[in-house]
Amino acid sequence: MPATPKINYFESRQGYFTQYKNQQRLLAHGPKDEPAGPTYQAAVKKFAEIMHLAKADKADNTNLVCTILELYAKHLKNQGRTRTLEMVTGCLESANEDFGNLRYEELKRYHVQKWLDRMGLERGRSKGNRLRKWGDSMKRIALDKLQCAFSWAEQQGLVSYNLIDRKARKALGIRRKGSRGREYVLKTGEHDDMVAIAKPYFADVLNFLQETGCRPGEAYHCEAMHYDRAMGAIVYRWDATVGYIHKTAQKTGRDRVIYLSSDMVALVERLCKSNPTGYLFRNRDGGRWTDSSVYLMLKRLRDRLKLTSKMIPYSYRHTFATNWLKSGGSIKVLAELMGNSVAIIEQHYGHLDADREKMRKLLCTFSAEQKARANSTPLASDLVEKLIALVKEHHNRLNPEEAVHLRNVLSEFRVSAGSEKTQSRHQPVIPVASGS
Numbered sequence: 001m002p003a004t005p006k007i008n009y010f011e012s013r014q015g016y017f018t019q020y021k022n023q024q025r026l027l028a029h030g031p032k033d034e035p036a037g038p039t040y041q042a043a044v045k046k047f048a049e050i051m052h053l054a055k056a057d058k059a060d061n062t063n064l065v066c067t068i069l070e071l072y073a074k075h076l077k078n079q080g081r082t083r084t085l086e087m088v089t090g091c092l093e094s095a096n097e098d099f100g101n102l103r104y105e106e107l108k109r110y111h112v113q114k115w116l117d118r119m120g121l122e123r124g125r126s127k128g129n130r131l132r133k134w135g136d137s138m139k140r141i142a143l144d145k146l147q148c149a150f151s152w153a154e155q156q157g158l159v160s161y162n163l164i165d166r167k168a169r170k171a172l173g174i175r176r177k178g179s180r181g182r183e184y185v186l187k188t189g190e191h192d193d194m195v196a197i198a199k200p201y202f203a204d205v206l207n208f209l210q211e212t213g214c215r216p217g218e219a220y221h222c223e224a225m226h227y228d229r230a231m232g233a234i235v236y237r238w239d240a241t242v243g244y245i246h247k248t249a250q251k252t253g254r255d256r257v258i259y260l261s262s263d264m265v266a267l268v269e270r271l272c273k274s275n276p277t278g279y280l281f282r283n284r285d286g287g288r289w290t291d292s293s294v295y296l297m298l299k300r301l302r303d304r305l306k307l308t309s310k311m312i313p314y315s316y317r318h319t320f321a322t323n324w325l326k327s328g329g330s331i332k333v334l335a336e337l338m339g340n341s342v343a344i345i346e347q348h349y350g351h352l353d354a355d356r357e358k359m360r361k362l363l364c365t366f367s368a369e370q371k372a373r374a375n376s377t378p379l380a381s382d383l384v385e386k387l388i389a390l391v392k393e394h395h396n397r398l399n400p401e402e403a404v405h406l407r408n409v410l411s412e413f414r415v416s417a418g419s420e421k422t423q424s425r426h427q428p429v430i431p432v433a434s435g436s
Contacts, residue, residue, distance in 0.1 A: 007047050009034070016043035020050055020157075029253045030239055038239055049078055050156070065107055066100035068158060072149040080245045083217070091142040092149065094119055104159050109168055116143070116172065143169065184310035186319045194301045202297050204267060205281050205289065209313065211264045213320030213338055216313040218246075218258060220281045220289035224272040232265050234258040248339060256339045321349055 005018050009032045016027040016039065027046040030039030069092055076085040098118070099111040119134040119142070134142070147164035154162050191210050195203045208219050218236070221244040228235045236246035236256040249256040260268060271280040279288045294313050302311050317338070324334050335342045 005047075005051070007040075007043055016040065018047055018050065025050060028239075038241055042239065042241065045078065049075065064100070065102055065104055066096050068104065068153045069096055069100065069149055071156075071158070072152050075152065079250075080241070081247060084247065087141070088145045088149070091145045095142070095146060104153075104163075107163060109163070109171055112143075112146070112164070112168075113172055143172065183318045184308065184312070184315045185322050186311065186315060190305075190307060190311075191316075193305055194298075194307075197304060198297075198301055199284070201282060201284065204271070205294065206298075206316070207267065208264060208281070209316035210320070211261050212258050213317050213324075214258045215317060215339075216291065216294055218256070218339075220279065220294065222268075222280045223278065224276050224280065227268055227272055229269075231257070232260050234260065234268070257336075258339075259337060321345070325349055 005020055007016055007018055007027060009016050011032070014031070015029040017024045018027055019025070027043035028039050030042075031037070032039075034040040073085060073088060076082075076088060095112075095115055098115040099107055102111065116134070116139050120139065122133055143164060147162065147169075150159065150162045150164055153159045191206065195206055198206060205219060208214070209216065212219075214234075218234075222234055223243055225243065226234050226236060234257070236244060236249050236258075238246070238249040238253050238255050240246070240250075246256045268280065275282065281289055283289055283293060291313075298311065298313055299309075302308070321334060321338060324337075325331070331342055331345050335345045338345070
């Protein structure tokens, strides 16, 4: 008889686990803080969800596609991922209508292809409003959500495989984007022109996107409680249970840190004073910005200035990454600033070439310094000691620690082999008395 599942804490793995279907399932990462700590409470919540699925797995209709989608929606609701739940509901409601009554093993790629083809056609009107047909981007998003639902069901043991794998996406003609080489990069002056005619409350949003390179959603979900004054950054905690739940931080178990420049620190502190509770960035009516509202405001500005329609809110993030890499910035640092992995940065921005002229100048400077150093010799030790003695004689406040530091500095000075002149970027001026 199998053992009754229970919550266990493993010190070596720093997390709560439970054994379900002969597998150790992670419930929550963090310190051991039962019975009232946030890590333990998150583990209890996840454990209850798994037990609920265990009961559902025994039901006769569990393998129905509609049941899988319903359980996935409940999972998102329990996790507090309201925005993702809205997107899943909007994308997969039509899928539920098309093949929700099929058993999962009966579902074929044909049914998915038929669903996508139907949504790509004009679909008449509903309640007086025209139903927009799906383009390639919307089809890709919808297929992503369906793949996520089936992947979650596979992890929970509801199904034995994921129908929407890489091979299936290729067969359906919808694959993930690779390089972001075709995405729009803001030209010099375009941001300043838009800020000049934008309302102050929207100009703050644009400036924040420009300076930080964060995702648009990370900007308008920001609250005063996310601001870390000591760090000078916006921090989304990976184990947050209230407010905005950052899905990437939660998945990786690492906080998402948005570093702020001095100008952005001043901006955030001003917004914290005016909006101590709720969202920092607010629209004209005092509500939270959304993806669509930010896009529409940006569209109005670019239309007034007759700018390209390729510019979208996400263009700011792409511009930030592009300018960073073209100026020779580190990919590792960029990945940390943008909240991505190095692999993702290389995948999306590997097409970029750094500024070749700047790279050539840096290489020439480095080569010249290396040659100068190779053709030089360090100061003689007796000369170093004479200089230190001279400084001690004329500066009585030189203590032993300062003498050691001065000795280390002088040891870095090098003398050219062809002359007695010291080769250094910062040559100190040592006062010498006339009688010495």
